[in-house]
Amino acid sequence: MDSDEDFDYYDAGDDEEDDLSLRDDADDDDEDEGYLDDNIIVSEAPHGSETKDEEVYPHECLSADRIVDLMVEILKEVNDIVNIPPTTLRILLAHFNWDKELLLEKYYEYDGNQERIFKEAHVVSPFKMKRSNKSRDVSCEICCSSCSSSFMTGLDCGHMFCKGCWSQYLRTKIMDEGMSQTIPCPAFDCEIIVDDAIVMSLISDKKVRLKYQHLMTNSFVECNSLLKWCPSPDCHHVIKVEYRDRRAVKCDCGREFCFECSESWHDPVLCVHLKKWLKKCDDDSETSNWISANTKECPKCQVTIEKDGGCNHVICRSQTCKHEFCWVCLGPWDPHGASWYNCNRYNADDAKKARDTQQRSREMLQRYLFYCNRYMNHLQSLKFEHKLYARVKRKMEEMQQLNMSWIEVQFLKKAVDVLCQCRQTLMYTYVFAFFLKRNNQLLLFEDNQADLEKATETLSEYLERDITTASIRDIKQKVQDKYRYCDSRRSVLLRHVHEGYDKEWWDYLD
Incomplete structure (x- = not known):
């Protein structure tokens, strides 16, 4: 083991309707993809010394069916307290962004005047006398054709339309305008919201029904501060947490990301600074x-x-x-x-x-290029390091043919995991440092950063050059010692940064 591993630069001390008509045509192809070795972001559960952000952050991955179950659970919880029909209750919850506490607070705040809350949500009160049309033939208010009442339908507002006009109207609103929870009555100047039971009974096209279901679930997720879609393309899973925070969460598809901003996990840099950095890199x-x-x-x-x-x-x-x-x-x-x-x-x-302006512009450009070059270098190296998974897999198979057990060869995959974690952390340390003013704590941070960078490069060199079967025992010891040291140095660096956040050590540039 290298002698530099012996010290640290920093040592921190109901009825069927209740089951939601949205459940029909639910996503059947929502399957877990499992762990993929060639994902750009690969991160297992933290090991070694844990930092603040690497403590257990309780979260679970939900499928489309589970999201619908969650909506039904909220409906039942509220319906047990206030006796409101599920279709009306869904519209009320959507009006209050599915915040059941806020809905109940307002409902009882308007005690004796519940009509107000229904009016604000653009829904007819279920306690109000419904209008009825006793005539045999009714005229559609859109196409003006006279139809039998069995071919007509409408909302509690009393406006009646034929089913053909309803179907075309809803299709346009869903497919062309992307509306779901806020589709108004087709009548002129009527703001009453169309409930999902009406929509699902009038739409027969499976494509339109599926789009409506996706829009409803998406609206539910976007409204709920404890839910977040996985940012991976073509992934339809949702992450649910117990409380909102800037922490790492991992989807079943293998993608690890920040729950607060949905970017790839970027410890130690704050979300607000990462957003500024990415904008600075992307724009002109x-x-x-x-x-x-x-x-x-x-x-x-x-x-x-x-x-x-x-x-x-x-x-x-x-x-x-x-x-x-x-x-x-x-x-x-x-x-x-x-x-x-x-x-x-x-x-x-x-x-x-x-002259002064010119000099400042040159200095700002040089400073940006300094940090950007190192950020991009680690980003590129991180992509290259992931190619090691394929090589390591082949080497592990070769070692098993040399009478080594499956457990004995796992050190190679572990080493690549740690290497990718260190690359990712180092990449974001340069974003972190770019926004800081120089002080003693920054100097200490840069010492920790330099030590981690040096150890990471050595580990990368071991894995790229020394994976041979000739001296496997010696290589195994070297690789294990180095990835453990890298993991330790990474934890030290992150602990220092997080303690700086807590104790306000960091001074930021304007």
């Missing part, structure tokens, strides 16, 4: 920085100019300007005369300001 802000650092503006017309020759006598090429100035001090060229190179004679305030 750094193109503007490059322009600011490598070009200057004409002092007269502010046209951007790039110097392409050695002479500092610059003539603006704008047809309406033609201003002559010195590239060094940005002052007019005339005072320079024969001593054009002696710019210290020109000390006007505007020239000094221009």
Whole structure:
């Protein structure tokens, strides 16, 4: 074992209707994909010394069917307290973003005037006398055709439409406008919401029914602060937590992400800083920085100019300007005369300001490039390291043919897991450091960062160069010692950062 492993830079001390008509045509192909070795983000349960963010964060992965069950559970809980029909209750819950406590609070706050809560949710009170149409033939308010009452239907608001018009109306709202829980009555200026029982009874097209179900479940998940869709493409699972926090959660598909912002798990950087960083990397802000650092503006017309020759006598090429100035001090060229190179004679305030602005732009660009290059380097290395899983799998099979048990060869996969964890942590440490002002705690952080980076590179080298069957016993010891050390150093670094968050050690740049 390396001698540098002996010390730390930092040592931190009801009826059938209740079962939701949405359950019909539920997603049948929602299957767990299991663990995939070639996922970009691979992270097993934390081992070694645990940091604050690596403590157990209780969460579970829900399928589409389980989401519907959860909706039914909430409906039954509320219905046990207030005797409201399930279809009406669903609309009320949707109005209050499925916050049952808020719904009950408002319901009893309006005690004696419950009509108000139903009006606000755009639903007819179930305690109100329903309008009835006793005539045999009724005229559709859309197509104006006279139909038998058996071919007509409507909401409690009393507006009646033929089933054909209803079907076309609902199809348009669902497929073209993406509406589900807030589809209004087709009548002009009527805001009464169409309940899901009406929708499911009038829509026969399986594609439309499935889209409606997905929109309803998606709306339920988006409204609930304790639920979050897995961000992986084509994954239809939802993560449910007991309380909201910036913690890592892992979907059954293998994707690990931050529950707060849905980005790949980014410890130790905060969500707000990661968002700024990704925006900075994606937009054209750094193109503007490059322009600011490598070009200057004409002092007269502010046209951007790039110097392409050695002479500092610059003539603006704008047809309406033609201003002559010195590239060094940005002052007019005339005072320079024969001593054009002696710019210290020109000390006007505007020239000094221009030079200072230019220097700041260069420094900002260099600082950004420093951290961005190291961030991108670890990101690229992380992608390359995941190719090691295929090589390691083959090597583990070879070792088992040399009379080594399956358990004995697991150290190789464990080493790659730790290597990927360290790469991912190091990648985000540069984002973290980019937003910090320099102080003693940052210097300590950089020492921990450097030690982890050095150990990670050594482990990567072992796995890429030394996986041979010739001296497997020696290699096994070296790899085990190094990945344990890497894991320890990673925990030390993260503990320091989290303690800094708790004790407000970190000063951020404006």
